[in-house]
Amino acid sequence: MIPVLFILIPLVSGLIGFFLKSARAARGWALFSSLITLAVALWGLSVGKDSTLLKASVEWLPDLGSRFSVRLDGLSTILSLLVAVSFPIIFIATWRDEYRRPWNFFGLMLLSQAGLMGVFVATDALLFYFFWELALIPVYFLCSQWGGERRIQVTFKFFVYTFVGSLLMLVGLIWIAWHTPGHSFAMEDFYAMRSKIQANDQMWLFWILFIAFAIKMPIWPLHTWQPDTYEQAPTAVTMVLSALMVKMGVFGLMRWLAPVLPEATWAWGDTVSTACVIGMIYASLIAIKQDDLKRLIAYSSIAHVGLMCLAVFATTSIGMQGVMIQMFNHGINILGMWVVADLIERKTGTRKISQLGGLAQKAPGLAILLVVVALANIALPLTNAFIGEFLLFSGVFTSTATQYNVIFTVMAAVTIVLGAVYTLNMIKRVFFGEVNPVTSGVTDIKMNEKVALGVIVILIVAVGVYPKPILELTQQTAEFILGKMNYKL
């Protein structure tokens, strides 16, 4: 029931939202709907683990072996919680942004929330694919209609890139479904196939499925769509893309790839890990050279997600738990960074770091909150990202799946240092230093932005100091996934 509500509430309110006729009504309605979804999410947290409220399964396409079945286990709970928490923050933080025909904008945003929720709670492969594509369409319209100057070509490139990946994934999913005894798409049947698919079949199946996830995350060298798309999209949509859609890729790895094709995951783990590490270092180096604020955050995002992907292929319990926690943390932290980028653009009219300076003198409240978020980006202790990254690094370091674990850990650690370089550099040049004509007109942040950033900062510190509740959520699922990956069982 609850997962169905997660999908239905944004879907219905999104469709209704198209018919509202004023900007204020549209904004208010969107915020209201996302708060209701958040309330349902918190209710779901309070319900016992084996309650029937947490799952639903209805007949959908019996000839094709597909049911509409959704469930909330540890992994999907964390991610749907992330979605439920993010959308209100996004709406609050971008409250003052102006859009043409805002009712369409907010309707599409809510539809994308429905699609995202569907991806995370689906336990049927065809349903998963369905929502995977459905999350893409509203984002395509959002970016193309309200984005920057080069939005049409950039969004189209993003769409076709992602679409090719998803179609290949569809072929892979169909292949696996046809080889299950009952031609079914259910998750349990997919997991049962893990020892039955031949090794050579697993090899090419792995790549067909992985390409879609690799494009989504993105992993070098399939990342070229990302910086342009993040830069050209309206910032609220960038928040959705970066904080939430990226997690679809990592989620897909953990739910649909590693437990179903464990042999191939072990076999190709080194190749993928190498690509991840190269991507992390490459992206961090490029981030150092960036002048545009949005592109800097975009490249930093590639580096962070690369680490998560690396840890998934390290296949240790600590690593898996770290991935799940870090997905939540990264979502929150990167939201904070994007909120700041949006603020700065709105107040000063520019995103170029070289043109900014001395904002701390004019907007001290913003500076304080930003520094906390930036320190979380660097994964300083006391922030949530530290917990996540510590677990990730432990996972990679103690990994028995690869003989290069030490090398990978060291290279990944280098990116932490690089991350500190570009983040602190950015803070120094944007916030500290002399006030210049561009920034002299800036006033301190208003209430809505304070609320949004404040919530983020509280979450950062709270999870950083007391991560136990989230850790408990993740432990069972991590063990479960690893159990499936040990295919001899």
Next chain:
Amino acid sequence: MMFGGVFTNSKTAIRNLAVVGLVVLLAGNYADWLGHHILVLNVHKMLFFDNFGMLGNSIAIAATLMLVLLSGRDMEKVGHNLAEYYALIFFTLCGITLVTTYNSLLMLFLGIEILSIPLYILTGSEKRNLKGNEAALKYFLMGSFSTGLMLLGIAFLYGASPTGSFVIDDLWTAKPAVTPLLAAGIVLLLVSIAFKVSAAPFHFWTPDVYDGAPTVFTSFVATIVKVSIFVGLVRLFDEGFSVNPDQWQIFVAIIAAATLFIGNITAVFQQSVKRMLAYSSIAQAGFMLLALLSLTGVAKDGILLYAAVYSAATIGVFAVLMRMKDYTFEGFNGLARQQPVLAATVTIFLLSLAGIPLTGGFFAKYYMLSSVVSTGKYLWLVIFAVLCAAVSVYYYFRVIQAMYFKEGEGTTEFAPSAGFKGLLVLLAAVVVLLGVWPNLLLGQLQHFIYTW
């Protein structure tokens, strides 16, 4: 219908007569299917009215009804002989019913001839248009040639069958020896039907004919006729030749790959939406050919679903195209501002043609892909088809981008009526409904079989 034109000159009356006729046909077909017969003829085992064929009929008649309702007025602009145009459409439908329910190869030949000849006439119905005359001549010459090939193939099959019969059931049960005669017969039949459905490399007549014919008849040919011949094709290979697939499946695979490739790549380079749709219909035909490679229940369900969804979407897009002043992509610029309902429904149709989930087109493509994957062979073709589908996104989305994201004066010739918009919305709703619940259509296959 033909003689209706004698009695009245009123265009509305003629159109209404056509609509009533189609509705009666549809109702009659459905009733017949369920077992209530108005008249029973002994067809000597030449026709077999099974669920597959009857559903194919229903889809064709319903799609024609939609076409007439949406584009009836555009037919009036073509020339003076409105009643004759409707009469020719009805004759074509007659041929279509033969092609979907035949059991004897002679019936297949008859059906294809009956449906082709009115089409030659319809193609050239704009008598003063040079392009139209050229299109009609090309169509007639190449069509007759291919029908000749078909007859030769049928003759070979007759010679190769042990009992000397035209009935395709017999070809299957008698398990004829695979002689060169049989193989030649199969290949000739395949080639001639591939010509009719414009599969590559037999598609060269298609762009000129589709472009030269009046757009409303292009719409008719590219959708209803094409999908009905596909239904017939699946029937032929399913009942006749499924025992020895190795002979002909590799041909079909190569033809399908070539069709997908040529159709999609050339559609990318078109500047006129009408020609783009012509080439895209070639590409969609490539997808439908995939059904021949597996011939399972899923494939047969899939071809019917594809027929319904593809017809609905293409008829909708053509209906809107006919109202536009300018047939190029730039002509659609800014349409969303001027005519939001039109733009929204066209977007749904284009998303369905591209195969995006939530539209019927996704499930249609899915059934095709799934049926081929289930055989375990031709996986290279599946991946190729999927990549071609990604390419098709480019030219379908060009129209969406022009409508929504570009500023322009995209306008229609005259303001569309509320009835027109309502019909488009209904059609779009059908497409989306089939995208969420394809069983609505395929569940109809569970009815009782009508035995002759």
